[in-house]
Amino acid sequence: MIGVVLLACLMLPGAGAFAQDGAGEQEKKQCLKCHGEQGSVKKFPDGDFVSTYVDAHALDRSVHRSLRCTSCHKEFTNQRHPDRAFRNKLQFRIKESHGCRDCHAEGTIKSRAIHEALFKKEEAGEAVVCANCHSAHAVTHIAGGNVSKSEEKYCLRCHASEKKMVFRSGESVSTRVKLAELQGSPHRNVGCSDCHFGFSSEEHPRRQFRSERQYRLSSSEICRRCHFDMYTKAAEGIHYAMLSVGKLEAPTCIDCHGGHAISSLGNNRLAVVQKCKTCHSEVYEVYARSVHGGALFKENNKDVPICTDCHSSHGIKDPSLPEFHDTIPDTCSKCHSNAVLMGKYGLSTEVVKTYLTDFHGVTLGLYQKEQKESPERYRPDRPMAVCTDCHGTHGIAAVSGAGVQALKKTLLKRCQTCHRNATENFPDAWLSHYKPSLTNAPLVFIVEQFYKIMMPLMVVGLLFQVFLHIWRYLVNR
Amino acid sequence: MVYREMSDKVEYIRRFSLYRIVEHLVLIALFVVLAVTGLSQKFHALGISQSIIIALGGVDSVRFLHHVAGVFFTALALQHILANFSVIVFRQGEPSMLITVKDAQDALHNVRYYLGLADQPVMCDRYSYKEKFIYWLILLGGIQQIITGFILWFPVAATKYLPGQFIPAAKAVHTNEAMLIFLLMAIWHIYDSMFSPEVFPLNKSIFTGYAERRPETQEKNSGNGQG
Numbered sequence: 174m175i176g177v178v179l180l181a182c183l184m185l186p187g188a189g190a191f192a193q194d195g196a197g198e199q200e201k202k203q204c205l206k207c208h209g210e211q212g213s214v215k216k217f218p219d220g221d222f223v224s225t226y227v228d229a230h231a232l233d234r235s236v237h238r239s240l241r242c243t244s245c246h247k248e249f250t251n252q253r254h255p256d257r258a259f260r261n262k263l264q265f266r267i268k269e270s271h272g273c274r275d276c277h278a279e280g281t282i283k284s285r286a287i288h289e290a291l292f293k294k295e296e297a298g299e300a301v302v303c304a305n306c307h308s309a310h311a312v313t314h315i316a317g318g319n320v321s322k323s324e325e326k327y328c329l330r331c332h333a334s335e336k337k338m339v340f341r342s343g344e345s346v347s348t349r350v351k352l353a354e355l356q357g358s359p360h361r362n363v364g365c366s367d368c369h370f371g372f373s374s375e376e377h378p379r380r381q382f383r384s385e386r387q388y389r390l391s392s393s394e395i396c397r398r399c400h401f402d403m404y405t406k407a408a409e410g411i412h413y414a415m416l417s418v419g420k421l422e423a424p425t426c427i428d429c430h431g432g433h434a435i436s437s438l439g440n441n442r443l444a445v446v447q448k449c450k451t452c453h454s455e456v457y458e459v460y461a462r463s464v465h466g467g468a469l470f471k472e473n474n475k476d477v478p479i480c481t482d483c484h485s486s487h488g489i490k491d492p493s494l495p496e497f498h499d500t501i502p503d504t505c506s507k508c509h510s511n512a513v514l515m516g517k518y519g520l521s522t523e524v525v526k527t528y529l530t531d532f533h534g535v536t537l538g539l540y541q542k543e544q545k546e547s548p549e550r551y552r553p554d555r556p557m558a559v560c561t562d563c564h565g566t567h568g569i570a571a572v573s574g575a576g577v578q579a580l581k582k583t584l585l586k587r588c589q590t591c592h593r594n595a596t597e598n599f600p601d602a603w604l605s606h607y608k609p610s611l612t613n614a615p616l617v618f619i620v621e622q623f624y625k626i627m628m629p630l631m632v633v634g635l636l637f638q639v640f641l642h643i644w645r646y647l648v649n650r
Numbered sequence: 651m652v653y654r655e656m657s658d659k660v661e662y663i664r665r666f667s668l669y670r671i672v673e674h675l676v677l678i679a680l681f682v683v684l685a686v687t688g689l690s691q692k693f694h695a696l697g698i699s700q701s702i703i704i705a706l707g708g709v710d711s712v713r714f715l716h717h718v719a720g721v722f723f724t725a726l727a728l729q730h731i732l733a734n735f736s737v738i739v740f741r742q743g744e745p746s747m748l749i750t751v752k753d754a755q756d757a758l759h760n761v762r763y764y765l766g767l768a769d770q771p772v773m774c775d776r777y778s779y780k781e782k783f784i785y786w787l788i789l790l791g792g793i794q795q796i797i798t799g800f801i802l803w804f805p806v807a808a809t810k811y812l813p814g815q816f817i818p819a820a821k822a823v824h825t826n827e828a829m830l831i832f833l834l835m836a837i838w839h840i841y842d843s844m845f846s847p848e849v850f851p852l853n854k855s856i857f858t859g860y861a862e863r864r865p866e867t868q869e870k871n872s873g874n875g876q877g
Contacts, residue, residue, distance in 0.1 A: 532821075535691075535694055536709055538694070539694060539700070539703060539708070539709040540708075540709065542700055542703075542704070543703075543704060543708045543709070546704050547704070550707070550708070551708075552708075553708075553710065554710045592805075592806045593806075594806050594807075595806050595809070596806075596809055596810050598809040598810070598812065598813055598814045599805070599806060599809040599814055600814060601809075601813060601814020601815050601817075602805055602809060602814040602815070602816075602817035602818060603814075604818055609818070609822075614815050614818060614819075616815050616816070616819040617815060617818045617819045617822050620819050620822040620823050620826070621822050621826070624822070624826035624827075624829075624830070627830065628826065628829065628830055628833070631830060631833070631834070632833055632837065635833075635834065635837045635838045636837060638761075638780075638838070639837065639838070639841050641761065641764035641765065642764060642846065642847075643847065644764065645763065645764040645766075646847045646848075648766070
C-alpha cells in the first residue's frame with residue numbers, strides 16, 4: 174500500500190504554486206482551528222489513544238497538500254463532525270486506510286512488487302495500514318516508490334483538471350494539460366518526466382518564480398536537453414542576445430513552438446508568419462502587401478518565402494548588421510536562381526547572374542572573400558547595394574506590370590541613397606538585369622560584339638606573324 | 651648619323667634619348683601596375699586574382715592603386731602627346747612614327763618574304779611597321795582607356811552629361827581594350843623584343859639607347875631619339 178498514497182501526491186502540483194481553491198483553504202483553516210493544537214487526543218476503549226494534532230507545516234509539504242481535508246475524511250464536513258467509536262487504535266487506522274483506496278486503485282497498488290507481500294498478509298486476515306509506511310498527513314514520496322506504467326496518466330490525474338500556478342507577481346497560469354493536445358503533438362511518445370526533468374512519481378519539487386515570464390523562460394530550458402542543435406543555433410541568434418541583456422520579452426522555444434501542444438511549425442507556413450506577427454506586427458503588415466506575402470495569404474502559395482526562409486528560424490541574425498546585409502543575394506538566389514521554380518512564374522534566373530557579374534555583385538563577392546580570409550583587416554569602403562536595396566525588403570513589389578517610368582523614378586531614389594548626386598540618367602547605367610542586346614542597351618551590345626570579333630582576329634594575326642617569322646628564320650638557317 | 655663603335659664587326663646607332671628611355675621605363679611600371687590591378691578585377695573569379703587582391707589589401711585598395719596608376723598614365727600620355735605635337739608643329743624633328751603607305755607595303759613584303767616569295771626582308775624606315783603598330787595601339791588604346799576609365803571612376807558625374815548606357819558601354823570598352831592591349835604586349839611586343847631569334851634574349855636598345863645596325867633597318871634621321 175505504501176506507494177499508494179504517493180500516487181496521489183505526485184499529482185499534486187509541485188510548486189507551491191498550486192493554489193487550493195478558496196473553499197478548500199477555508200475548510201483546512203477551520204479544521205486546523207482544533208486539529209492544529211497539540212495536546213488533544215482521541216481515546217479508545219482499551220485505554221490507547223491517538224493524537225488528533227495535524228502538523229500544518231508537514232501537510233503543506235506533503236504530496237496531498239492540494240487535497241481538501243474532506244477528500245480523505247469523507248464523513249466530515251464543515252457542519253458535521255460525527256463522533257465515531259473504534260474498538261482500538263488498529264481498527265481506527267484500518268478504517269482510515271480504506272480511504273486511500275478510493276483514489277489509489279487496487280490494481281495500481283498491486284503493480285508494485287513491494288506491495289505484494291502486504292497483499293498476501295491481507296489475504297491471510299492481517300490488517301494492512303497504508304499510513305504505517307507512508308504516514309498520514311505528512312505523506313511524502315518514497316524513493317523507488319510507485320511509478321505509473323503510463324506516466325502520462327499518472328500526471329494527468331492532477332494536471333487534467335483546472336488548477337493554477339500562482340507567481341509572486343500575482344500572475345498565474347493554468348497547470349492543466351490537455352491530453353488531446355499532447356497526443357496530437359510530435360512529443361506524444363515522450364514521457365512527462367522526460368521534459369519535466371526532476372519531476373517524477375517520486376519527486377515534485379516546489380518552485381517559485383517571480384513572474385509568468387520567468388517561468389516560461391525557465392521552461393524553455395527544458396528543450397535544450399534533446400534539441401541541443403537548435404538550442405545552440407538559437408543561442409547565436411538575436412533573440413537570445415536580447416534575452417542575455419535582460420530583454421525578457423524576446424521569444425524562447427515555447428513562445429513559438431508552444432508547450433504541450435508543441436508543433437515544429439515546419440509545415441504550416443501560415444502559422445510561422447502568424448507567430449512572428451505576435452511581436453513583429455508592423456513588418457507583417459508590410460509583408461502582407463508585398464508580392465510574396467500577397468501570394469501566401471491569397472493563394473496559400475507554398476513557394477513564396479516566409480519570415481524564416483530569409484531570417485532563418487533559430488540562429489536569427491541581427492538584420493541591421495553588415496554581415497546580414499551582405500548575404501542577402503545568397504538568400505534571394507535560393508529561389509531566384511532555381512530555374513524550375515522561377516519557370517513556374519515566368520521569372521528569369523538571369524537576375525542573380527547579372528547582379529553577380531556587375532559592379533555591385535563582383536565587389537560584394539570580393540568583400541566576402543576578404544572577410545573570410547582576414548576578418549580582422551576587413552574594412553570595406555562602403556556597403557554594396559544588394560537585392561533589397563533596390564527592390565525593398567518586406568514590401569517587395571512585382572516589377573512586371575509596373576510602369577517603366579514609375580520604376581525608374583523609384584530606382585533613382587534608391588540609387589541616390591549611395592550615389593547622392595545621381596541624376597535621372599544614372600539609373601540607366603544599370604541594365605536592369607537584362608543582358609545587352611540590339612533592343613536592350615544596343616551600345617553595350619555592339620561594343621561587346623566588336624571586341625568579340627576583333628580580339629580573336631588580332632590574336633590569330635599576331636600569332637601568324639610570329640610563327641611565319643620563326644619559320645623563315647629556321648628555313649634560312 | 652651617329653654611329654658608335656662597340657666592336658669591330660657590329661655597328662651601333664644612337665636610337666633613343668634618355669627622355670625616351672625614362673618614358674618607356676615609367677610606361678612599363680605603370681603598365682604592370684594597371685595590368686595586375688585591372689586584370690585581377692576582370693578575372694575576379696580566378697584563384698590567382700583573388701590571391702592578388704587579398705595580398706594588395708582588398709578590392710578597394712586594388713581599385714585605389716589602379717586609379718593612381720591611371721592618373722600617372724594619363725599624365726604620361728598627355729606629356730607625350732603635347733611634346734610630340736610641339737615637335738611636329740615646330741618642325742624640331744621628323745614625325746617618324748606616322749604611318750605611311752610604305753608601312754603597309756613593308757608588311758606585305760615581309761609576309762611574302764616569310765612565305766619564301768621574296769629573297770630579302772624589307773628595309774624599313776627608322777621604325778618598322780611592327781613597332782608603329784604597337785606604338786599607335788598603345789597610344790590610341792591608352793587614350794581610350796583614359797576616357798573610359800574616368801567615366802567608370804566617376805559614373806555619377808559622367809551621367810550628368812552622358813546617357814546612362816554609356817557607363818556599361820565604357821566598361822565593355824575598358825575591359826576589352828585592356829585585354830587587347832595586354833594580348834598585343836604579351837604576344838607581339840614581348841616576342842619582338844625578347845624571343846625573336848634576331849634579338850634573343852633581349853633587345854636592350856630601349857634601355858641603353860643604342861641599337862645594333864640591322865640589315866632591315868635604314869636609319870635615316872639624325873638619331874636624336876625625338877622622332
